[in-house]
Amino acid sequence: MVNDKNIYKPLRAKLKDVIDESPLIKTLVLIPEKQFSFKTGQFIELSVDGIGEAPFTPSSSPLVTEKLEVTIMKTGYVTEYMHNLKPGVFMGIRGPYGRGYPVEKFFGKEVLILGGGCGLAPIRSLLYALEAIKDKLIKVILCYGSKTPTDCIYKPLFNRLNITEKFEAYRTVDKAEEGWDGSVGVVTTLLNKIKVDIKNSIAVVCGPPIMMKFGTIRLLEMGYQEDQIYLSMEKNMSCGLGKCGHCMMGEFFVCKDGPVFTYNELKNTPDIWK
Amino acid sequence: MYYLSITKEEWDIAVEQLLLSYTIFAPVENEFGQDYELMRPADISRISYNKPKPATPLKNFFLPVKENVTTQPQSDKPRIILGIPNCDIQGLGILDEIYLDKDFNDLYYSNRRDNTILIASDCFGILEHCHCLSYNIKPYSFERADMAVIHRDGMIILRVISAKGEELTKKIPHVQPLTDGTIISAIDTEHNKTEDLLRSSNKGLPDYSSTGSLVKKANNEIWEKYSSHCVSCGACTTICPTCTCFLLIDKPGFEKVKQMDACQYPGFERVAGGEDALFELHNRFRNRYMCKYVWKPGKFKSLACTGCGRCIEACIGKINKNELFMELV
Numbered sequence: 298m299v300n301d302k303n304i305y306k307p308l309r310a311k312l313k314d315v316i317d318e319s320p321l322i323k324t325l326v327l328i329p330e331k332q333f334s335f336k337t338g339q340f341i342e343l344s345v346d347g348i349g350e351a352p353f354t355p356s357s358s359p360l361v362t363e364k365l366e367v368t369i370m371k372t373g374y375v376t377e378y379m380h381n382l383k384p385g386v387f388m389g390i391r392g393p394y395g396r397g398y399p400v401e402k403f404f405g406k407e408v409l410i411l412g413g414g415c416g417l418a419p420i421r422s423l424l425y426a427l428e429a430i431k432d433k434l435i436k437v438i439l440c441y442g443s444k445t446p447t448d449c450i451y452k453p454l455f456n457r458l459n460i461t462e463k464f465e466a467y468r469t470v471d472k473a474e475e476g477w478d479g480s481v482g483v484v485t486t487l488l489n490k491i492k493v494d495i496k497n498s499i500a501v502v503c504g505p506p507i508m509m510k511f512g513t514i515r516l517l518e519m520g521y522q523e524d525q526i527y528l529s530m531e532k533n534m535s536c537g538l539g540k541c542g543h544c545m546m547g548e549f550f551v552c553k554d555g556p557v558f559t560y561n562e563l564k565n566t567p568d569i570w571k
Numbered sequence: 572m573y574y575l576s577i578t579k580e581e582w583d584i585a586v587e588q589l590l591l592s593y594t595i596f597a598p599v600e601n602e603f604g605q606d607y608e609l610m611r612p613a614d615i616s617r618i619s620y621n622k623p624k625p626a627t628p629l630k631n632f633f634l635p636v637k638e639n640v641t642t643q644p645q646s647d648k649p650r651i652i653l654g655i656p657n658c659d660i661q662g663l664g665i666l667d668e669i670y671l672d673k674d675f676n677d678l679y680y681s682n683r684r685d686n687t688i689l690i691a692s693d694c695f696g697i698l699e700h701c702h703c704l705s706y707n708i709k710p711y712s713f714e715r716a717d718m719a720v721i722h723r724d725g726m727i728i729l730r731v732i733s734a735k736g737e738e739l740t741k742k743i744p745h746v747q748p749l750t751d752g753t754i755i756s757a758i759d760t761e762h763n764k765t766e767d768l769l770r771s772s773n774k775g776l777p778d779y780s781s782t783g784s785l786v787k788k789a790n791n792e793i794w795e796k797y798s799s800h801c802v803s804c805g806a807c808t809t810i811c812p813t814c815t816c817f818l819l820i821d822k823p824g825f826e827k828v829k830q831m832d833a834c835q836y837p838g839f840e841r842v843a844g845g846e847d848a849l850f851e852l853h854n855r856f857r858n859r860y861m862c863k864y865v866w867k868p869g870k871f872k873s874l875a876c877t878g879c880g881r882c883i884e885a886c887i888g889k890i891n892k893n894e895l896f897m898e899l900v
Contacts, residue, residue, distance in 0.1 A: 303641065375843070533841060533842045535818060540670065541817045542834060543818075548869045
């Protein structure tokens with residue numbers, strides 16, 4: 298059956314709250330005018346009226362449908378506008394788009410999650426989804442790295458996870474600040490501290506391209522198979538519909554075929570880390 | 572599929588009658604070549620039949636350069652596009668796959684497709700860069716169009732292809748079933764002549780089944796060499812019947828304007844963080860070839876290059892993709 302819905306028209310959503318996460322990162326809490334649901338790892342196109350639109354993976358729980366949280370790093374023209382918005386304004390949402398995390402494939406396994414910087418946003422949504430099905434998982438380990446302790450987002454999340462059955466969370470920073478007594482070093486250094494049954498495990502990597510690259514290389518060295526590593530790719534998804542061509546990465550439309558891929562699917566595609 | 576015939580005089584009168592209920596576009600020749608024009612009664616006698624090929628591609632009728640895609644799609648007067656070469660008819664295949672996708676149907680595109688009758692025109696003769704046959708596209712339409720038209724010896728022969736085409740013939744008075752087999756065989760002879768011209772003009776050119784592997788294994792020197800004359804103007808993508816990339820521009824009131832875009836423009840793949848997989852000119856240049864001959868063929872059933880040769884004609888840097896392919900063979 299042909300869908301007669303206008304695929305380009307956004308759904309309006311009221312900005313309820315703006316949460317400061319770090320000097321460069323804020324979380325926008327949105328109340329969509331109609332019920333809006335998504336699968337963890339899928340993304341939305343979020344727009345500022347008359348200014349522009351950009352793709353984000355929601356950071357809130359996929360089980361909550363009356364509100365939506367989007368964590369945004371100030372990196373360019375549109376995100377700067379987003380950071381300056383005040384509660385009460387309306388934003389536009391299109392989506393959800395793409396292929397999210399196949400959580401049903403994680404059943405009976407250990408889940409190792411490697412996150413960097415603002416990459417913790419999609420991961421937080423995944424963690425909410427995994428908490429809801431923790432009976433079906435062996436354990437979940439989060440390893441997260443930020444540039445400095447100040448740049449670390451969702452700080453209360455780590456304590457909460459560490460008191461949640463089957464969950465472990467570790468943090469590191471590239472550069473320590475006064476008062477920081479935790480790990481210092483890139484996120485892959487945390488992998489030396491954890492115990493994981495690699496054969497019965499899957500790994501999820503989400504963060505800046507350079508971190509995804511070296512994270513993947515390290516996981517492969519540890520013995521992970523290419524199809525055990527899930528990557529959340531970041532490209533210039535403009536339409537989200539597999540049409541506009543901006544997010545083409547080799548034969549893939551990242552917006553439609555991804556944004557979540559196994560490394561096995563992408564290993565022969567050039568320039569995936571750019 | 573079957574043939575009908577009508578005298579040219581009666582056909583011109585019928586086209587004038589059709590103007591009352593349809594907007595009609597057809598190719599007209601001028602000193603620079605030929606292109607589609609909006610028909611008024613006085614223009615009907617100027618329609619160019621069976622000559623390759625309008626300067627602009629058929630896609631322009633379905634994908635305007637710029638359109639607001641959040642306002643209600645307009646229900647325009649039904650359209651007839653008359654005199655379309657088969658390369659352009661077959662080029663619609665990939666557009667249909669992309670825009671009539673079952674998950675994300677583009678209402679603006681699908682309304683225009685539903686609202687348009689496609690009348691193809693068999694090509695008798697070739698232009699310098701025509702190479703449809705290399706990609707297994709015949710220079711005449713037997714499918715995908717609604718009808719095809721042939722002008723010969725004061726007669727118009729109609730090849731009726733689809734139900735939509737058959738419906739249109741009911742609005743054309745005086746059409747007769749074509750019973751004269753000699754006319755059909757004369758048309759076949761013309762087809763064969765055109766195919767012979769193409770074969771001799773395209774000698775040595777790789778076909779669509781081998782272009783993919785050639786492009787894939789081509790080294791950087793090839794892309795650097797051929798892109799050294801490229802100025803990233805995007806003429807090749809703009810004129811291409813199968814290039815469909817676009818940009819969505821936000822306007823106040825959550826309106827979106829869809830504007831045709833091109834992977835040849837700098838910044839096409841740049842993300843907010845600054846990474847740009849197509850930053851270097853030779854990578855952008857290579858991207859278009861990879862897209863048409865490697866990636867799209869792996870993803871879609873329809874061809875992503877129809878051999879129309881317009882990208883060669885349009886290039887101000889005189890880059891000839893067929894010379895590039897010959898060098899790769």
